[in-house]
Amino acid sequence: MRTEITHHGQTQIPPMSTQTEQQQLDPAHIMQTATSFWSSKVLLTAVEFDLFTQLGDEALTAKQLGSKLGIHPRGIYDFFDSLVASGFLNRQGDGQESKYTNTQNTSAFLNKNSPTYIGGMPEMLNNRLFGFWNHLGEALKTGQPQNEIKLNGKPLFEELYADSASLGEFLDAMTGFQAANFQQLGEKFHFENYQSVSDIGGALGLLSRIVGQQHPHLSFTTFDLPPVTPLAQREVDKAGMSDRIQVVDGDFFTNELPKADVITMGNILHDWNLEKKKVLINKAYQALPEGGALIAIENLIDDARRENLFGMLMSLNMLIELGDAFDYTGEDFRGWCREAGFKHFDVIPLAGPTSAAVAYK
């Protein structure tokens, strides 16, 4: 039987519950999490090589796929079979002549020829955030951002939008991230009770385009910074919705928000510190009529801060990106909105870790 020496030097038998816990000890979860960046980097590199588009509808051997992607023979089986074992490729048969194909999900979401491509977010994770997260320790010790603005101290959006490649990459990443959430918002929120929507920080106008298709009676304003709005206008024109979606440029800290029955903010409040969050909530209150609604679409953290791991990791990502910006709980949102004068509140779960926090004036 196992015994323990106490700090008084006496020998004791551990209580039953400790014995049971010790029989169940298992380091697997620790090791899985500690190495999970390996799996993550395999998927991100596959997206970087555009593997899923290159493979398309074909069935290719490892050698054929490897030479199409320009990969050295040393890595081909390990790389492709890791993707098979993680569920991102199918393989017909075993051995060198077996053939790799896309799965239903990689065909739909990671093949650039698919209209539902969401590779923009993995591309940004790979190009920017993978490296920046290596400095999480420094971010935690200093409270300072660890990205492009770490050394030059510029506002993040000014830095990102200074060249068209990083502007495009950021906006594509947002698109991949939110499409399923906006779709569900359109299904679950009672838009039939309202006539107009202003989407603040609307990026490429995705919310207006998706919810607009679901609710033809609504008219929209999508509001964003001047470098973004020409790209939003192009997407709105492409969707044939320019008669119902007005694209307006401005700065939400210096301009009034465009008035509407519903004001939406998708991943906006989490970009700012508490003081600026409250400024935006107050501006939304001013721009809404009595009975109007402010909707924040975010990876809302559960009130006890125990369950929505993704929401908490997103908040750490905001530390890496912006320093004092942070994600928050439904209770936090209710408190700030109550202070601004809003009367009723609701939380609507959307896709995966995302929810819509709603405040009614």
Ligand SMILES: C[S@@+](CC[C@H](N)C(=O)[O-])C[C@H]1O[C@@H](n2cnc3c(N)ncnc32)[C@H](O)[C@@H]1O
């Ligand atoms: C994290 S993105 C969210 C985009 C989109 N709402 C979504 O849910 O995917 C933040 C957006 O806010 C816009 N933005 C940042 N600062 C702004 C400002 N001062 N005025 C207006 N828009 C701003 C950015 O250009 C960007 O499109």
